[in-house]
Amino acid sequence: ASVQAGETLDALIIGAGFTGLYQLWSLRKLGLKVQVLETAPDVGGTWYWNCYPGARTDSPSNIYQYWFSDDLLDEWNWNERYAGRAESHAYFRHVADRFELRKDIRFNTRVDAAHWDEATSRWNLRTQDGTTLSARFLITALGPLSAPLVPPFKGHETFKGQLVHTARWPREGIDLKGKRVGVIGTGATGIQVIQSIAAEVSHLTVFQRTANYAVPMHNKRYTDADRAAIRARYPETREAIWTTFVGFDEPSVPHAYFDLPPAERRATLEKLWADGSLKIWVAGFMEIFFDLAASQEISEFVREKIRARIHDSKVAAKLVPQDHGFGTRRVPLENGYFEIYNRDNVSLVDLHEAPIECFTPKGIRTSAGEIELDVIILATGFDAGTGGLTAIDIRGRDGVSLRQQWKSDVRTTMGLQIHGYPNLFTTSAPYAPAAAFCNAPTCLQHQVQWITDCIAYLGKHGRTVIEPSADTESAWLAHHDELAGATLVAKTRSWYTGGNIEGKPNRLLSYIGGVPAYREACEKVKEKDYEGFELA
């Protein structure tokens, strides 16, 4: 049955994380009556939920923040180059208090359904407790990585120990001291957990399906002098994030890889490596994304670095990625991760050699036998880009279900709107850089600004409804596919392509034309009075 109209607002936002808070602040400024609906009991989104040991941003704190308030920039002091989860969460709590955002947020509220009502041109929402709300505009601020992926391991429910997904870590923590712990997954999350808990547990078994590249994080506690220097650079930083390929604050190496002689290529890679950041990935040689020969050479450089840190050459061979190029999947930063495998209390199970057959009451059975465990940690990632949206029963024009449509064909216009779903704005949805291939805060703030401008424009011009035309959407997808098709990223199995989930449509989630090109495309729509969009 379709959802009935309820309490009436101008706009509803789902999610009180990075995007939702800024969207609330922005729409309030337009004078709109807005509410945010949030499942958690607090703000912070990703930084509320992911409270597993070692959770930390891989983007430096100076570019993992809001730019909308100079006062906020002046008063907030980052403690570290890479903020830990607690610090990031504290930042969002501060922002919520500082701008009195909480009064317009309903916590502990999960949205079950959102239906477009053609007669009133409004979205009607129903929450899990049966409350109904309605609004002219619906903005989803769910984050690209909010729906945890729990793979369907056989015998899952028979395990008698503790089973936990990293993104649903209990707030009170888990006492891992002296326990036999298994971690499944060696992505950015798995790496952080593994390096954080190895010394504490009695035995750690890591179940690895795909070996990952990772770059040593050079974290640093900031002194007052560091902070002053960082603040002095804010104007340049703010400019740089909009003009660099993935919204970081440093431009890429200004040379084509093979234009440099081998010794200089090597020296440049060493310099990038020594920065202890993601620079070697996102601000290094762009050829890693599309040129196989360059990718192979750069990947071998990183493999050497990994091999040098592992004592046992057999273990090293398992940990060194062979089947994909450096940077074609998300590159994690790490702190002593590879040395963990030199410890006596750590073993690595290569799931290609010994696949998991099932979970048992006592642990996990692989084809090589049963491993007894007290705790199993699933660092198995997310249903990225789409999972947050398809968890909600969203129905557009003529009652068409997004969940149903997206089973076979995921379509959006610039990741911002979807044909057939008027007045729905989808931050972090597929086919914008924000879905994956971008410093999230940069791209998400840009999307919030675009949405806010769009809603302001409608108000100014006496319009109430906006929706991209079918042709505009097809043109954007064709453009996206053309760019994606030229990259190695699209040819590599990962959550970037939906490849982490069986049966998920295979298409690069993230727009890969770069932040400047994406912004230009969005600006053009605005400048041309939303050409290609239908306004009513």
Ligand code: NA7
């Ligand atoms: P990721 O990057 O998707 O990593 C998930 C890991 O879990 C990865 O190693 C997967 O192996 C592994 N996995 C997933 N399903 C299975 C099954 N069924 N069996 C064995 N192993 C499995 O998620 P993260 O949480 O680490 O990171 C997500 C993003 O958060 C990250 O990119 C940052 O942006 C922050 P696979 O590689 O698929 O073979």
